[in-house]
Amino acid sequence: MDMNALQSxxxxxxxxxxxxxxxxxxxxAVGEWEERLHKDLSSKAxxxxxxxxxxxxxxxxxxxxxxxxxxxEDRLFRRIEETNASTAKIFKVQWRSWRVWVSAAAAVVVVFxxxxxxxxWKGSKTTVNTTYGxxxxxxxxxxxEVTLNxxxxxxxxxxxxxxxDREVWLKGEAFFHVxxxxxxxxxxxxxxxxxxxxxxxxxxxxxxxxxAGVMLKEGSVTLLDEHGREMRLVPGDDVxxxxxxxxxxxxxxxxxxxxxxxxxxxxxxxxxxxxxxxEQHYGVKVEVADPAMLNNxxxxxxxNDNLDVLLQSLTxxxxxxVEKRDDKIILDKAN
Numbered sequence: 319m320d321m322n323a324l325q326s327x328x329x330x331x332x333x334x335x336x337x338x339x340x341x342x343x344x345x346x347a348v349g350e351w352e353e354r355l356h357k358d359l360s361s362k363a364x365x366x367x368x369x370x371x372x373x374x375x376x377x378x379x380x381x382x383x384x385x386x387x388x389x390x391e392d393r394l395f396r397r398i399e400e401t402n403a404s405t406a407k408i409f410k411v412q413w414r415s416w417r418v419w420v421s422a423a424a425a426v427v428v429v430f431x432x433x434x435x436x437x438x439w440k441g442s443k444t445t446v447n448t449t450y451g452x453x454x455x456x457x458x459x460x461x462x463e464v465t466l467n468x469x470x471x472x473x474x475x476x477x478x479x480x481x482x483d484r485e486v487w488l489k490g491e492a493f494f495h496v497x498x499x500x501x502x503x504x505x506x507x508x509x510x511x512x513x514x515x516x517x518x519x520x521x522x523x524x525x526x527x528x529x530a531g532v533m534l535k536e537g538s539v540t541l542l543d544e545h546g547r548e549m550r551l552v553p554g555d556d557v558x559x560x561x562x563x564x565x566x567x568x569x570x571x572x573x574x575x576x577x578x579x580x581x582x583x584x585x586x587x588x589x590x591x592x593x594x595x596x597e598q599h600y601g602v603k604v605e606v607a608d609p610a611m612l613n614n615x616x617x618x619x620x621x622n623d624n625l626d627v628l629l630q631s632l633t634x635x636x637x638x639x640v641e642k643r644d645d646k647i648i649l650d651k652a653n
Contacts, residue, residue, distance in 0.1 A: 327489055340372055366468055419502075435472035447471040448490075450601035451625065460484055462505065465490035467577050468599045470573050491524045497538075511559050512543040521551075522574055526598055531558035535571040580623035584616040589649070596647075600625045607650035 330336045338347035355474060398601020446466060448454045454466045459478040463514045466472065478484055484505045486494075498503045498518030507514040509525035512532075514560040519537025524530055532541055534551040541549040541557055541564065549557060549564055556569040576583040582595060593604045602625065606612060620631045628646070641648040 330365065331371065336365075336368065340369065370526060378389065443473050444476055445471055445473045451581075451599065458484070458486070460499060460503075460505075462497045463495040465493040465578055469601060475578040488523055488525050490526055491522070491577070493520070493522045493578055495520045512541055512564075515540045515542060522571075528594055529558075529598075531556060533557075533571060535575070576619060577622065580621065581619050582622045582628070583619045586615045586617060588612065589614045590617060593649075596625075596628070603646045603649055605646055607648060611651065 322333040327412065335344070335347040335350065338344035339351035355365060368574060368597050395396055436445055437477065446454060446456050446464075448466050448468055448470050450469050452468050456464045456466065457476060458464060462484070464472065464486075467490060470488070470492060472489070472492060473487045474485065480499060480503065481501045482503060484499075484503055485508065486506070487508045489509075492507075493517075494505075495505065496516055496518050502517050505516050505518070507523050509523065509530065511525065511530050514521065514532050516537065516539045519539055520535040523539075524532075532539065532551065533556040533642045534553055536553055539551050541551060543549075543559075545562075549566070551566075553558060554568050554571065555566055556574060557564050557566045559565075573583040573585065582592075584592065587607070593606070593612075596602065596604055599622065607621055614637070616632075616635075632638050632649075633640050633652070636652055639650045641650065
């Protein structure tokens with residue numbers, strides 16, 4: 319690597335040839351670095367700082383629990399993937415070789431790198447959050463409009479450039495109205511289970527515990543799951559993750575996006591699913607007096623801008639009785 323590109327000890331710790339010089343694993347790298355240090359005395363202070371960091375690691379030689387190492391590696395690779403997918407592939411290959419070179423210190427190095435990159439990530443990204451019972455609208459740098467459901471968040475880079483992928487990382491639920499660019503740049507929504515790839519379209523994405531899927535309202539999208547499987551959606555398609563499978567069904571888009579109008583739409587929806595939706599949206603605990611009730615189904619559209627009003631609408635069906643007990647809501651059969 320060009321010494322002019324090395325601005326900090328952290329840069330050196332990610333340089334393959336520097337690590338090979340320090341651990342004396344590559345004679346060619348050792349020779350090149352010895353020559354550099356001999357000719358360029360101004361870089362000695364930077365190298366000394368990096369060496370001091372590595373020596374601390376070597377002296378301590380503290381064992382890092384495997385779980386901590388794996389978690390740090392996962393965090394490191396995930397942050398790199400979120401920054402640049404092609405760079406991540408190269409880094410993963412190089413890291414495997416670096417890890418062999420640095421041996422016992424590898425665990426400390428990867429934890430250090432993960433923490434450093436995590437700090438960089440937080441400073442170079444923008445995150446939009448909503449709390450329980452709250453919705454928010456946000457316009458991205460390219461003009462794309464995002465409506466974020468309650469108890470959700472998404473993150474994106476602060477600087478988007480024409481000709482590059484536009485990437486967003488979502489947790490929760492959001493509706494995207496994506497703006498087309500002159501270069502037809504891809505717009506990618508990353509979730510824990512799949513990526514949604516588009517150029518300009520309108521779609522709903524859910525990535526919540528127990529609920530993950532994509533509904534396409536307009537245009538076309540490609541769904542790429544964590545196993546590399548692809549699925550092309552057409553308007554009206556609603557693809558849900560059921561276990562390890564992607565299940566497609568045709569829906570009325572207005573029913574799926576009823577939440578944007580502060581409503582919940584139910585179509586033979588099991589009470590167990592209704593309870594999950596209420597808990598996800600409002601952050602409350604809901605229980606039933608009789609477990610057999612969980613198989614009951616509910617139909618219709620209910621208001622969803624106020625928990626008390628929503629619960630009153632359930633009692634208005636004359637099928638349920640609602641009781642608030644301590645910090646829980648109890649649903650029972652109506653007398």
